[in-house]
Amino acid sequence: MTDPAPPVIDVRHLRKTYAGPEGTTKVAVDDVSFTVGRGEIFGILGPNGAGKTTTVECVAGLRRADSGEISVLGHDPQADPASIRESVGVQLQESALHDKITVDEAMRQFAAFYEHPSDVEELLRLLDLADHRGVQFANLSGGQKQRLSIALALVGNPQVAILDELTTGLDPAARRATWDLVERVRDSGVTVLLVTHFMDEAERLCDRLVIIDGGTVVAEGTPADLIDGLDGSRAVRLRFTPDRTDRALAVLTALAADGADVESVNRSGSEIEVTGTRKVLFAVVQALAADDLVPEDVRTVSRSLEDVFVQFSGRTYQDETTAEVAA
Amino acid sequence: MNRGFGTLLSTEARVWLREPVAVFFALAFPVVLLVGFGYLIPGLREPMSDAPPPWNDESAMSFYLPSVLALSIATVALTVIPVTFATFREKGVLRRLATTPMRPQAIVGVHLVINLAAVLVASLLAVAGAMLAFGVPLPENPGVVLLSFVLGVAAMYSLGLLVSARAPRGTTASGVGMLLYFPSMLVSGLWTPGPAMPDWLETLGKFTPIGASAQGMTIGWLGEVMTGEVFPAVQIIVMVVWTAVLFPLGVKLFRWT
Structure with a gap:
């Protein structure tokens, strides 16, 4: 018997709280565990405020967890965040570049930080940015900014890419193009950890996923298994x-x-x-x-992940999302 | 030093030069102000006839130049540096860098280097303008001028760093920077150069980082004959103390996310 390949990411009983007003504590992540295998697109799906971003920030070593164990490519990003910087590319939710830096400059600047960077020209072509290389960040469209953000996450030639809400604010055509791109990234051998609050995105893209609600994992599996696991009607x-x-x-x-x-x-x-x-x-x-x-x-x-969420959380998904936005 | 520091420096410098307003204020504002005041304010260009020789042949602009040099330090330290760092925080640039092998501290270092170069260029332009337009002579004690200049930069850049340490947004940092910038002009003697400064303001200014720098440079440039002092010992100590307090405080309080 041979051992199965070790997981690329292993998260066990992650917990993270923040200090709230007047000595209260707000639990962002209560108890989250999951493992991600090599070469898969693994989704973290849940409504806004479920603890998704906090979870991946702990995985990326950008935040200290209160308790739990995290291993990424055999390293502990909590104890030694620098140990995963070369091998993990991160795309963050908000824009993160100077308005006046051009696409080409940003790519070459970030490439220079890594020991074995990707080929910048190839990445620009792959992300359909080659024709916009001289354009300053502020003048890019939403979709172009998002593609540049993904390109920067990949420029270090990472083994793992963490992508957080990467299609928020994109039009339907740009969303579909971005999905195709993420699949191409996975097919090139990169393990993708995808954070999203879009059910359709998770269903379309993820090989496996966890659904998080209120800081805990409520369901885990492939989209098809989760949907088939509902009642048979x-x-x-x-x-x-x-x-x-x-x-x-x-x-x-x-x-x-x-x-x-x-x-x-x-x-x-x-x-x-x-x-x-x-x-x-x-x-x-x-x-x-x-x-x-x-x-x-x-x-x-047809049944969807939305029905899965309803079954496990006892709430409708949309209401929760709207309520979070309103609050 | 991290890999890619050189690329970071050259890219950031190029992007810095794309902000026309910042570039004008950092580089050209001091010399424009110096030449403008020299021609607009009556008497500034006239020889100081009642001054002891050889200064009785020189124009009163000799007193004005050290104040303008102090202004060039204050402009970069209080209008450029705080906004730059707070905007990096606001836009997530520091956080974005934290996800790469490059430490976010590097971009702060890079911008201190860029702004050091900027203040040197601005000051050399002001000195050249003062010499060419108004015949201001070379300093009596160049070493004292240089020391007062360098320590002024250290103290004021530390103040700029502290202003930007907690500001969540560029506009917040800009507001606080401006609040400190106008008193800085006052204590540098921009409105009351040299002997025109009231005693109480001179005493007060001596204990501020930028006032101490301006007085130190004045003593070094005009010498004992004109200022009655050889070495600005108190001012030097004042600037060293400010730097020793402000810099570690700015670093300690600096929020990286």
């Missing part, structure tokens, strides 16, 4: 031409009465929603075909 929405809707409703109601795979049938306006087991779609289509009923439109209602 499925839902299908169908739309028919108005003259056929009543007949279809009758057929489906009959199916629900004696079929094992269909649990409920509900009509709302011109749509009929059918819920049941994993085989519900098959049963519905078969019954309709037998009666020569062809729906105008069929949609399966």
